[in-house]
Amino acid sequence: MAHSQADDPRVMVRFPDMLRAHTLANMRDHLLALAEIQDQLARGAFDKASDIAEQRLGMSSLGLHGAHDVAQFMPQGMQAAGTAMHRSASQFAIVAKDASVTGDLKGSVAALARVTQTCVACHAAYRIQ
């Protein structure tokens, strides 16, 4: 079910075609969400940045992404990487919400970097058929 090749250390994970297309579309929305979050941070709109993170990437996005359907095709490590992303996005949402009072831009950017690191970690380890 899952294997890697000599020239590409990433583990290949097989998804049914429809689920693969759906997952990649979600991924493109993840990237769009990151761009929107950065834009809102730059404007000092911490509340908006927080809401985008929670709804599109955080624990609240699990139903939206059909995470339950997809998870059954993922090796354990990939599931864990997905959970790490949702958790870190919800943590960012809390930091950014606090920043709407404290104005802590640095803390928000650092929390956002931790979200991006979870994208990088999963991409380094897995690809999908």
Ligand code: HEC
């Ligand atoms: C649980 C694993 C996982 C996480 C977490 C993850 N991705 Fe992905 N993403 C993948 C896989 C697997 C692919 C397909 C790569 C391949 O087959 O070469 C992918 C592909 C993509 C693509 C390409 C979509 C396309 O149309 O080809 C984008 C953009 C992307 N991810 C953005 C993100 C962003 C931004 C994040 C973090 C907010 C993220 N991903 C988090 C696993 C993940």
